Amino acid sequence: MINKKIKINNERMFVDELITGDIVDAGTSIYFKTGSWRSEMPIFDKKKCVNCLICWISCPDSSIKISFDTKNITNVDGIDYDHCKGCGICASECPTKSITMIEEKK
Amino acid sequence: MIKTVSKNGKIMAKTGNEAIAEAMRQIEPDVVAAYPITPATEIVQIFSQFVSDGIVKSKYIAVESEHSALSATIAASAAGSRAMTGTSSQGLCYMSEMLYIASGLRLPIVMTDVNRAISAPINIHADHSDTMSVRDSGWIQIYSENSQDAYDNIIQAVKIAERAMLPVIVTMDGFIISHCMEVVEVYRDIDVKKFVGIYKPKRYLLDIKNPYTLGSIDLQDYYFEHRYQLAKAVVDSKKIILDVAEEFKELFGREYDLCEKYMIDDAEIAMIVLGSTAGTIKDEIKKIREEGIKIGLLKIRIYRPFPVEQVVENLKNIKVVAVMDRSDSCSGAFSPLYSDVVSSLYSHGIIDIKVVNYIYGLGGREINNLHIKNICDDLNKILLGIEKQPYEVKYVNIRKK
Amino acid sequence: MIDLKDLSKNPERFACGHRLCSGCGAGIVARQVLIAASKFDVVITSATGCLEVSTTIFPYTSWKCSFFHSAFENSAATCSGIEAAYESLKSKGKIDKDIKFIAFGGDGGTYDIGLQSLSGAMERGHKMLYICYNNEAYMNTGIQRSSATPIGAHTTTVPIGKFSYGKKQNKKNLTKIMIAHDIPYVAQTYVGNWNDLMTKVQKALSIDGPSFINILTPCRLGWNYKVQDIMKISRLAVDTCVWPSYEFEKGIYKINVIPKQKKPIIDFLKIQGRFKHLLDESKSYVVESIQQYVDNEWEYLKNVSTNTISY
C-alpha cells in the first residue's frame, strides 16, 4: 500500500495510513528521481563497450543499466537517466572510453 | 499456612530481584542483554545462572555498557525475538537516548528498573529520579509496591508491551524492595507461559523474505505524524493495560488497576504516592483512621500513561491532598507527580482542592510511619483551616536548622 | 578473484534514488559490499551518518534487504543484538535460513563515538562483519575533525588559520586496535579497487566469528577534489602507502597491494583541497613529518607481514 501511494503521485500519507513504527518497505527510493541533480551527463557508446562491468561496479547510484543476452551473459545497456547524478566516475573508470561526459541540456 | 490466591500458586520467600528473575525464567525471553549495576545486578546474575544451567534457552548478551544493553535489546526485538533487559539509576540515564528510540520504533521491550538515586553525589539507594528523568520517553511505566507486585507486573508487562507495541518499564524501589525478602506467590511455569503466550511480531528484520527498513529518517513532513502515533498509542494503552489485568485476574486471581484505592471513598484528606511507600502509608492510615480522621490513599500503579480520569474521579471529593514525590524537578515549579496530578485536576475543572507537594526519600532517606503521621497532621490542619496551604514544596525528613 | 559477470546476475540490493552526494564513496562501498555478499541473505545495521540519512529518508529507502538503524554510537551493539536474536530463534527452530550480519559505520561512528560498542561486540565474538567507511572526518555534519582525520587536514573544527595548519595529531590507527582484539579477520581496503574490497568482504563473511574491514572512502565534499577522481585518489593513498591495503587473518599479516613504485606523500596531498595549504613552502616541515610517519608505518607493516597476497 505504501509503495503504491508513493509510486502513483508522491502524495504524503495521513497519520492513520502510516504503518505503526518507523517502517519503510524495501527499495522504495527508486520512486525518488535524482536525475535532475546532474550538471553533466554521461553518454554511452555501445559500439566501444566490451561489457567489462567496471562502470556498473563503480557507480554509486546503481544507475548503469544491464541486461542478459540469450547465453545469459551480462551486457551493459546504458544509463538510467532518472537516477544518474552525473558524477562521471563511470566515464573516468571505463577502460575503453565508451562513456563520455557532456554538458547537461536543460 | 498462608493461602494462595491462585489455585496453583506456591508461596515462597523472595526478594524483589529474585521475584523478577523468577518471572524472567518463566517468561523465558529469546534474548536478554544487560549490564550490572547496583541494586539491579542480582536480577541478571540469577538469570545468567539459569542460562548457564540450561534452565532457560534464552540468549544472554553480557554487553559492555547500558547503552549497548538497550541497543542490543532494541535490535533483538526488531529482529523478531522477545527481548528483555534491566538496569537502574546511572544505567537508565546512560540508556536514555535509546529509550526514546525503543518507543519511537514501537518495539515491545520489557525492562526492569530498580529505582535508585542519580549522581552526584553518587548514591545507590532508592528514589524515583531515574525513571522520572525518562517519564516522557514514550515507555509505559509500572511502579511496584512490593515483590509480589514486581513479579505480577513483569508478567503482565510482556503482554501489555506486545499488544500495545510499546516498551514497558517495570520499577521497584532499590533495596527497599529489590533486596527485601517477602512473601511472594509464584505461579506455575505452565500458567505463566500460557499467559504471556508466544511472541508473533507482524514484521521483523529476520523475516528476510519480507525485507523492510526500520529506523529511517523523518523530515518535517513525517516526524510529527509518527510522534503523534506514539503519543496516541501510549494514551490508548490504558485500555490494553486494563484488559491484560482482567486476563491476569482470571488466570491468577490477583486484581490490578491503573491505580489502587485505599480507604479513599469517604476520605476528606488523601495522599498520592508511587512505589513501596504506599505500603507504609497504608499501615499508618489504618492507625490514623482509628482516631476518626478520614484519610485515604491513591497509589499510582501505572504512571505512564498517566491515569488522568482515575485521579480526577478519586480526588474530586477530597478537600486536601498530599502528593508525595520521590524525585525533585529542581525547578521551583513542583515535582513530576504533583504536576501530573494538578494538571489532571485543573483540566477537569476541579480547582477547589488544596494540593500540597511533599518531596521525600531522596537517596534512600528513611520514610516511616512517623513521617506519614506528620504529613497527615499537616493536611488535617489545612482541612480545619488552622494552617494555610503552603505555596512551596515541602521536604520530608530533611535536616534543616 | 571477483567475477563481476557472475555477480551481476544477482538482484541489485542497493536501490538508486538515494540522496548521497553525486559521486559519493559511501554509496560505492555500500553497493560493492552488498554485491559481494550476493549469495547470502543479509541483515544490515548502520550507525547514524551520511550513508544512513541519505538512503532512508522516509518513505524512501534504498535498501532492498532488511535494514536497521537506531543511533550513532551503537551500530556494532545493534548488529550483535540482531545476531543474538538470530542465534536464539535458530536454536529454537523458528528460523532455518543462514543469514549474515553486516554493520556499517562512518569513521565518526566507528573510531570515535562507537568505539566502545564496536570493541564490546568484537570481544564477545558475534558472527558479524563491521564495515567502517572511513572518510576521515564527520562529513554528515559538515566536515569536523575525527580521530581518523589525518595530520595537516583542514576541517571545520580545526580549520587552517594564522596559527593553524589544520589537525595537529596523527590519525588513530583503528585497524591496529581491531587487530589487537585478536578477532579472526581484520582488513584494510579502499574504494578504488573493487576486486580487493569485494574479495575481503567475501572472505570476512566466510569466517566463523567477528570481522572488521576499514575502507578508505574519499569524500568529495570534505577532501575537496574533482568528483570523478575518487578512484584515482584512493589508489594514490595506497601507492603512497599512507593507506596500505592489508589483512590480518588468524594472527597473520598479509599485504595485499604493494605499489610498483612507492610514491611520495605529496602526490596524494596535492590533489586534495583539504591539504592545499601544506603545499606552501613554509609548511614543508609538516609534509616531511607526514612522510616520516607514513614511512615508519609502512616499514612496520612490511616487517610484521609474512607474505604478500594480491587479489
Add this chain to the structure above:
Amino acid sequence: MFKEMIEIRWHGRGGQGTKTAALLFAEVSLGIGKYIQAFPEYGPERMGAPVQAFNRISNYPITIHSGITNPDYVVVLDSSIIDSVSIDAGIYYSSKIIVNTSLSVMEISKQININPEQLYVVNATKIALEFIGRNIPNMPMFGALTKIINILDINDVLSIVERKIIKKFRHKPEVIKGNLISIKRAFDEVKN
C-alpha cells in the same frame, strides 16, 4: 502472647552470615505460616565491617516498607562489635537482646548498660567451632533466637533448615548435621 508484628535486628560482621541468618529466619517463619520480611542493612557489604540485617514476622500481611527503628529482638553475632556499634539503639522496655559471648549476662549488662532482665547470652562461637568446625555463629544464634522468641517450634525449625541447606551441602552431610546440632545446642544453652 504474639504481638501483631515482631521486629528483629541482627548485628554481626561481613562474612559471619548475618544476612543469611535473617533470610533463613524469614524462610523458616514462612514455613510455619507467618508473613515475613528480611532485609540487609542496605549497601555494599564488606568483609569484616559491622553489618546489620532485619526481620519482620507477622500473622498478617506486612505492607510497611520502612527501616526498623524499635526492634523487639536484637541478635548480636559477634560481641566484639559492642564497643563500636550501638546494639541498644531504639530498644524499649520489653526488647530482648541475645549476645554471642563467653561472658555472663551480668558482665555484658555492665559493659553496655542494659537491664540484665532483657539480656540473654550464649557461647555460639564455641558451639559453631565444635559442631561446624568454623567460626560462623549465625546458625547457633538462630537456635538461640528460636528459643527466646518462642513462636517457632524447634523441631519445625530444624526440619525446615535441613530442607533449606540440604541442596547446598548435598555432598557434605556432616555439615548439615553440624548445623542442625549447633542450632539445637544453642537453643538449649541460651540463658538469661
